[in-house]
Amino acid sequence: MKRLIQTIRNIYKIEDLRNRILYTIGILLIYRLGAQVVIPGVDPDMLSNLQSQTDGGILGLLNMFSGGAFSNASIFALGIMPYISASIVIQLLGMAIPYFQKLQKEGESGRRKINQITRYLTVIITGFQAPAYIANMISRLPPEGISPFDPSITSPTTFFWVSTVIILISGTMFVMWLGEKITDKGVGNGISLIIMIGIIARLPFALAGEFFSKMEQKGGGLVFFVVEIAVLVFVILLTILLVQGTRKIPVQYAKRIIGNKQYGGVRQYIPLKVNAAGVMPIIFAQAIMFLPLTLAGFSNSETLGGFAAAFTNINGFWYNLVQFVMIMLFTYFYTAITVNPNQMAEDMKKNGGFIPGVKPGRQTAEFIDNVMSRITLPGSIFLATVTLLPTLVRLVGVNQAFAMFFGGTSLLILVGVVLDTLQQIESHLLMRHYDGLTKSGRIKGRSGGIMG
Numbered sequence: 417m418k419r420l421i422q423t424i425r426n427i428y429k430i431e432d433l434r435n436r437i438l439y440t441i442g443i444l445l446i447y448r449l450g451a452q453v454v455i456p457g458v459d460p461d462m463l464s465n466l467q468s469q470t471d472g473g474i475l476g477l478l479n480m481f482s483g484g485a486f487s488n489a490s491i492f493a494l495g496i497m498p499y500i501s502a503s504i505v506i507q508l509l510g511m512a513i514p515y516f517q518k519l520q521k522e523g524e525s526g527r528r529k530i531n532q533i534t535r536y537l538t539v540i541i542t543g544f545q546a547p548a549y550i551a552n553m554i555s556r557l558p559p560e561g562i563s564p565f566d567p568s569i570t571s572p573t574t575f576f577w578v579s580t581v582i583i584l585i586s587g588t589m590f591v592m593w594l595g596e597k598i599t600d601k602g603v604g605n606g607i608s609l610i611i612m613i614g615i616i617a618r619l620p621f622a623l624a625g626e627f628f629s630k631m632e633q634k635g636g637g638l639v640f641f642v643v644e645i646a647v648l649v650f651v652i653l654l655t656i657l658l659v660q661g662t663r664k665i666p667v668q669y670a671k672r673i674i675g676n677k678q679y680g681g682v683r684q685y686i687p688l689k690v691n692a693a694g695v696m697p698i699i700f701a702q703a704i705m706f707l708p709l710t711l712a713g714f715s716n717s718e719t720l721g722g723f724a725a726a727f728t729n730i731n732g733f734w735y736n737l738v739q740f741v742m743i744m745l746f747t748y749f750y751t752a753i754t755v756n757p758n759q760m761a762e763d764m765k766k767n768g769g770f771i772p773g774v775k776p777g778r779q780t781a782e783f784i785d786n787v788m789s790r791i792t793l794p795g796s797i798f799l800a801t802v803t804l805l806p807t808l809v810r811l812v813g814v815n816q817a818f819a820m821f822f823g824g825t826s827l828l829i830l831v832g833v834v835l836d837t838l839q840q841i842e843s844h845l846l847m848r849h850y851d852g853l854t855k856s857g858r859i860k861g862r863s864g865g866i867m868g
């Protein structure tokens with residue numbers, strides 16, 4: 417506690433860091449206030465059906481990422497997810513289209529152009545998603561839930577459709593702008609922080625709902641609730657250890673690659689990681705797995721059967737098996753496009769590095785590629801297992817909302833963003849010759865934000 421108080425004092429003494437933290441908090445407050453503003457023409461007292469629809473499944477996950485804005489019919493209902501989708505598309509285009517490859521190599525000017533293209537694509541994606549959201553919202557509202565200020569209107573007008581689409585697009589672009597402001601003038605990782613604060617905003621409601629459900633006659637009682645909290649804390653600590661422990665390759669591989677080469681008395685490491693793909697494989701896999709769930713969410717589930725029914729049951733065997741396999745495959749895929757063994761071998765050759773017993777050039781690249789293939793396997797299994805944890809705890813009686821915090825994308829985002837933010841703050845402290853946030857070692861975040 418004494419060290420914590422001293423760290424807070426040190427943060428307050430650094431004017432630049434203090435202003436960045438306060439600026440970030442202010443932007444996040446604006447975002448949370450906007451998430452409570454209901455779309456004009458919608459009666460907020462008539463949203464019970466829409467809110468019950470987001471208790472679980474894909475819509476529940478989207479609602480959690482938006483901090484409840486989805487179920488509140490907020491102007492921020494679509495949140496930052498269209499921007500995430502646009503960023504993924506741009507990354508994939510960077511692998512296949514020479515124009516985007518050229519932009520990626522142009523440095524800051526190329527990055528600005530890519531960001532601008534991403535913004536335009538975000539508008540297009542939101543323009544497609546907004547009508548689908550409005551249609552679903554209308555189907556869940558009673559006739560008097562639309563245009564409550566004019567009782568004579570019992571069905572949405574063309575003006576309502578057009579104006580609401582514009583509002584939802586503007587809301588998503590405004591949230592994106594808030595994220596960019598946090599990145600530029602705050603503590604960094606703006607988009608990641610916005611997603612994280614949306615997830616955290618749902619935690620108190622999920623925790624309270626789980627507590628009251630366990631206090632019921634057949635809920636298991638306080639002991640069962642305490643056991644759940646203990647398991648959750650253990651999973652979080654394990655995830656933190658695994659995220660921090662995957663910064664470098666295992667020692668047995670590191671020694672073979674490094675050899676005895678040292679530069680300036682400092683042993684050189686090749687930046688290979690057990691989990692080089694981060695959370696992206698989960699996002700890719702869920703984007704595909706969510707397709708049948710999305711269709712089911714906008715239709716009558718009683719009409720579904722066979723294949724569709726199997727892949728709309730998030731607790732079912734086939735859904736989780738296919739998702740497990742897809743996450744492992746996407747981990748290898750994303751690692752292959754982010755780690756370039758040929759470039760690493762070339763850099764080693766230029767800097768005088770070598771692998772004992774392996775010739776420089778092509779053989780070095782093949783060796784690094786083989787090492788990456790081996791160490792990516794445990795990383796892919798870890799990601800897939802974390803994704804299945806919410807399903808496992810739901811099977812033992814944990815409610816849908818609280819189960820999402822036991823693993824999956826939400827837990828990895830929370831752990832990763834918190835570590836990144838603490839790392840940013842620690843860097844400012846160490847740069848001003850203050851003690852860091854921990855007694856020994858340095859906080860290790862991820863290699864980048866949600867999209868990096």
